[in-house]
Amino acid sequence: MRKSTLLIIAFALIAFSFTSDNNGSDCNSYYPINKGMKWVNNHYNAKGKLQSSSVVEVLNETNTASGVEYTILSKSGPDEKDTTSLTFTYQCENGLLKIDMNQMLPQESLKSLSSSMEIEVNQYELEFPSDMSPGSKLKDANISIIAKSNGIKIMELKVKIFDRMVEKAESITTPAGTFECLKLNYKTTLSMGFMNRTSSSIDWISNSAGLVKTELYDKKGKLESYSELAEFSK
Secondary structure, eight states, X not given: OHHHHHHHHHHHXXXXXXXXXOTTOOOOSSOOOOTTOEEEEEEEETTXXXXXXXXXXXXXXXXXXXXXXXXXXXXXXEETTEEEEEEEEEEEETTEEEEOGGGGSOHHHHHHHHTTSEXXXXXXXXXXXXXXXXXXXXXXXXXXXXXXXXXEEEEEEEEEEEEEEEEEEEEEEETTEEEEEEEEEEEEEEEETTEEEEEEEEEEEETTTEEEEEEEEOTTSOEEEEEEEEEEEO
């Protein structure tokens, strides 16, 4: 379950600043994106030891009736021989970046469950408005997955991202350079059965490069891990 939490945080909050303005969409503030753009991020434990790296690339952008859809490929792992790939989409509609939380979960696990059980999924999308500024409060996002057998609930997994707020503007330096950023705070709760885990995170987002840095803390406020932008190409 911890891996699922980190997938949601890592992929759902890959911050892109959208530069397109097609079919009335305008996600143009925090989150620049065009086909071919690439981000390389390094992920460290609390002591600063490199654990893995990830490469995120924009494969395609497509105009839709309501805005623009972007196809993203992310590869992550400790080395080139041991990587995990995930392809997902973002939608930009009328100045709002929307991320379907369902696609952030391990799809192989969902397929395995659905082959033997009835699966019910309910969610509120993760949203980023284009006019974020210090003091902005962002909507909660959540997803619940209920597995049933012959109509009887066997398992329920819930993930909630809440208390999302833009704290302030701040300058951040990483191996990729120095960036003027917005600092976002939020909490994540994952529960299944008797297990309930809450963590808090801080993201620094630049309107020139997207997500620059992320820090993950446990419920007591102790740093667990962090990620930094290592390379960025347009």
